[in-house]
Amino acid sequence: MTRILCLGTAVGTAAALTPSLVAGGHYVVLSIAWVVVAVLLATYATRRALLAKYLVPGTLLLVLFTVAPVLATVQMSTTNYGDGTRTTKEQTVARILANSVVPTPDSPTFNLSVATTGPGGFTFFLVDRATGRAYAGTPDGLAELSAEAVTVTRGFVTAAPGYTLLSAAQVNDAAEQLRDFAVPTEGGAILRRGLREAFEGRAVLRYDPESDTIVDQRSGTRYTVQRQGDREYYVDSGGERLSDQSWRAGVGLENYRRAFTDSRILGGFLRIFGWTVIFAAGSVLLTFAVGLALAGMLNDPRVRGQKWYRSILLLPYAIPGFISILVWSGFFNQEFGLINNLTGLSIDWLGDPFWAKVALLLLNLWLGFPYMFLVATGALQAIPGELKEAAIIDGAGGFTAFRRITFPLLLVAVAPILVASFAFNFNNFNVVELLTHGGPFTPDNPDAGATDILISYTVRLAFGAGGAQFGFAAAIATLLFVITGVLAAAQFRATRSLEEVH
Amino acid sequence: MTTRWWREVGWRHAGGLVAVVFAVVPVLYIVSAAFNPLGTVVSTDVVPTQFSLVHFRSLFEDPARPFPRWLLNTVVVCAAVTVVQVLSSAMAAYAFSRFRFRGRRGGLLTLLLIQMFPQFLAVIALFTMITELGAAVPALGLNTIAGYSLVLMGSALAQVWLIKGYFDTIPRQLDEAAVVDGAGHATVFFRILLPLARPILAVTGLLAFVGVIGEFLLASIFLTDTRSKTLAVGLYGIIESDRSNNLGVFAAGALMTALPVVLLFQYLQRYIVGGLTAGSVKD
Numbered sequence: 001m002t003r004i005l006c007l008g009t010a011v012g013t014a015a016a017l018t019p020s021l022v023a024g025g026h027y028v029v030l031s032i033a034w035v036v037v038a039v040l041l042a043t044y045a046t047r048r049a050l051l052a053k054y055l056v057p058g059t060l061l062l063v064l065f066t067v068a069p070v071l072a073t074v075q076m077s078t079t080n081y082g083d084g085t086r087t088t089k090e091q092t093v094a095r096i097l098a099n100s101v102v103p104t105p106d107s108p109t110f111n112l113s114v115a116t117t118g119p120g121g122f123t124f125f126l127v128d129r130a131t132g133r134a135y136a137g138t139p140d141g142l143a144e145l146s147a148e149a150v151t152v153t154r155g156f157v158t159a160a161p162g163y164t165l166l167s168a169a170q171v172n173d174a175a176e177q178l179r180d181f182a183v184p185t186e187g188g189a190i191l192r193r194g195l196r197e198a199f200e201g202r203a204v205l206r207y208d209p210e211s212d213t214i215v216d217q218r219s220g221t222r223y224t225v226q227r228q229g230d231r232e233y234y235v236d237s238g239g240e241r242l243s244d245q246s247w248r249a250g251v252g253l254e255n256y257r258r259a260f261t262d263s264r265i266l267g268g269f270l271r272i273f274g275w276t277v278i279f280a281a282g283s284v285l286l287t288f289a290v291g292l293a294l295a296g297m298l299n300d301p302r303v304r305g306q307k308w309y310r311s312i313l314l315l316p317y318a319i320p321g322f323i324s325i326l327v328w329s330g331f332f333n334q335e336f337g338l339i340n341n342l343t344g345l346s347i348d349w350l351g352d353p354f355w356a357k358v359a360l361l362l363l364n365l366w367l368g369f370p371y372m373f374l375v376a377t378g379a380l381q382a383i384p385g386e387l388k389e390a391a392i393i394d395g396a397g398g399f400t401a402f403r404r405i406t407f408p409l410l411l412v413a414v415a416p417i418l419v420a421s422f423a424f425n426f427n428n429f430n431v432v433e434l435l436t437h438g439g440p441f442t443p444d445n446p447d448a449g450a451t452d453i454l455i456s457y458t459v460r461l462a463f464g465a466g467g468a469q470f471g472f473a474a475a476i477a478t479l480l481f482v483i484t485g486v487l488a489a490a491q492f493r494a495t496r497s498l499e500e501v502h
Numbered sequence: 503m504t505t506r507w508w509r510e511v512g513w514r515h516a517g518g519l520v521a522v523v524f525a526v527v528p529v530l531y532i533v534s535a536a537f538n539p540l541g542t543v544v545s546t547d548v549v550p551t552q553f554s555l556v557h558f559r560s561l562f563e564d565p566a567r568p569f570p571r572w573l574l575n576t577v578v579v580c581a582a583v584t585v586v587q588v589l590s591s592a593m594a595a596y597a598f599s600r601f602r603f604r605g606r607r608g609g610l611l612t613l614l615l616i617q618m619f620p621q622f623l624a625v626i627a628l629f630t631m632i633t634e635l636g637a638a639v640p641a642l643g644l645n646t647i648a649g650y651s652l653v654l655m656g657s658a659l660a661q662v663w664l665i666k667g668y669f670d671t672i673p674r675q676l677d678e679a680a681v682v683d684g685a686g687h688a689t690v691f692f693r694i695l696l697p698l699a700r701p702i703l704a705v706t707g708l709l710a711f712v713g714v715i716g717e718f719l720l721a722s723i724f725l726t727d728t729r730s731k732t733l734a735v736g737l738y739g740i741i742e743s744d745r746s747n748n749l750g751v752f753a754a755g756a757l758m759t760a761l762p763v764v765l766l767f768q769y770l771q772r773y774i775v776g777g778l779t780a781g782s783v784k785d
Contacts, residue, residue: 026638054597058590065656069624318767
């Protein structure tokens with residue numbers, strides 16, 4: 001019964017969404033939605049497919065929101081996608097042409113009512129001031145309306161079934177979305193002018209698909225496609241750009257070439273890579289050393305109150321990371337921070353490249369040592385006590401017994417956890433972003449800060465203030481995938497128990 | 503308290519106390535800042551000296567920082583993602599533990615491999631994806647809790663290994679006896695295995711929960727509108743806008759966020775320590 005209800009909901013949702021998806025031209029989303037529904041039906045509408053019934057839900061989510069984005073990132077790394085190249089070539093040409101529309105002395109003018117059928121979908125209802133005829137204009141073209149189709153009051157369309165008409169204030173609010181809205185006509189387009197008026201103008205530019213050129217009909221200048229950097233533009237014979245607007249195009253391995261050959265980028269990249277490794281390795285070593293020392297000290301039957309120690313030491317592990325990191329960022333304040341106050345020092349913790357790195361490691365020690373303490377305690381308790389006793393009877397001192405017997409056994413047990421912790425810190429965006437923002441920065445390279453690790457560098461390239469470089473950032477992210485994969489392989493090898501998957 | 507005691511046990515306590523102080527100072531500082539009426543960095547000490555609820559009140563009254571709204575958003579995301587993650591993981595773990603099929607070992611290892619790639623490495627593709635999804639279905643776009651939750655559900659199978667390990671320890675004779683009594687596979691899973699696996703479900707649930715509550719990267723990019731924020735990005739915004747003077751308000755919010763999580767951790771401590779040694783990392 002529940003099953004039928006769930007399946008019915010899925011089919012119903014997809015069916016309900018279909019009309020608006022078709023109207024908006026969102027065919028990718030539409031087909032994915034129906035594929036998901038089909039998979040669910042094939043799995044749960046039959047009595048067979050027992051195995052799939054248990055694997056499908058998680059696998060669907062994993063494929064849609066983890067595997068597919070990873071593959072899309074790799075694909076994106078071979079394009080120039082970013083600010084200025086967000087649109088396709090057709091969209092770019094259409095926009096350039098529409099922007100060249102100018103009114104002529106005999107331009108027809110219209111009374112305009114803007115209407116919408118849903119988010120993002122607009123229609124211009126137009127009444128020709130000269131003839132009084134009513135039209136509906138969309139990006140697909142202009143259609144004349146019969147007298148019954150809409151209500152016209154005082155020269156304006158005031159009601160249309162199936163449409164919501166926008167008030168002047170609403171048109172104003174939607175100005176950003178309406179900026180590029182144009183109704184194409186023979187040799188020109190109808191554009192909005194103000195809130196209640198539109199005019200039909202002629203395009204100065206004309207596109208010739210045969211030769212892939214844009215022609216200025218007044219001056220006769222021809223603009224052809226030329227590659228400049230990793231982008232293509234329409235340029236005249238002198239190389240002057242018609243528009244700074246480019247489009248999304250494949251650039252092969254150009255982004256990788258740039259990362260490894262552009263000396264400024266390469267310098268930053270190698271430095272960041274080096275620090276990422278030091279940061280991750282340093283964090284693991286520090287937290288493990290402190291955690292193990294603590295576990296060794298407290299894991300002794302004569303020490304009372306172990307439960308209390310454990311409860312308190314669990315605190316840094318239990319508090320959500322972003323909170324502790326932000327509190328610590330206050331501690332590092334040079335003038336009022338707790339650390340300088342308590343120690344009497346006057347270190348510029350977050351402003352100095354060296355001390356910022358120390359601060360990061362110190363913070364990560366606090367965040368991570370309780371975890372390592374718990375892990376080491378568990379591993380120590382799993383090592384049979386007789387081994388150590390036998391060594392001591394054979395004449396070894398307490399420390400020698402630890403170094404020769406306990407420590408090697410312990411290392412085998414925790415090796416996979418150490419590698420996992422290394423991989424985790426390798427991509428530990430939160431600590432870096434919330435404590436130092438990757439900084440401090442030098443003026444000559446505002447993209448790569450002193451404490452940046454690869455993931456924080458990638459995010460800044462993609463979403464930072466310097467303009468989106470999605471393609472290039474995707475290339476760095478792809479390199480991160482490869483490095484993480486190598487780490488994962490290392491962990492596989494370190495985990496012997498995996499060979500016994502049963 | 504003899505020197506012998508000191509040599510054998512006492513120094514261990516001394517080391518433990520140093521660690522306790524190191525662990526506790528930032529926690530005390532949050533508490534102290536939350537109740538300090540001035541709420542500035544300069545006026546806050548580690549040990550609470552004053553008591554006032556003014557910052558808590560301001561969290562609930564200042565419309566510029568709708569803390570209740572962020573709390574609600576966070577609870578919704580955490581609950582949705584945790585339930586989906588634990589349930590789909592448990593279902594897959596059941597298949598991997600109880601069924602024998604081709605590609606089973608390969609499937610398990612693949613899951614382990616994928617799990618090691620943090621989802622947020624694909625942040626750029628996820629961003630374009632959710633932008634396009636939002637253009638088609640606005641309720642799932644940027645600045646929506648639903649769209650953000652959906653993306654986080656990409657980690658639906660993150661807990662398969664832990665749960666499968668636990669299922670493996672539950673004797674198969676139990677399900678076989680039930681099947682003899684006429685139970686179907688669904689009954690075995692929902693009525694027998696799941697109730698018996700409550701401890702591991704609690705731990706994986708908690709791990710999923712803290713993973714979501716601390717998620718910052720994707721939230722900071724997807725949820726930029728004030729009312730759509732989660733606690734992580736919302737509280738970050740408070741402290742970031744004025745690091746010196748907003749400390750009190752931030753600490754009050756942080757305290758209310760952290761307290762339930764810390765209590766849960768203490769309550770489930772026994773199981774967590776067991777799970778940790780099995781190799782799970784909080785993130």
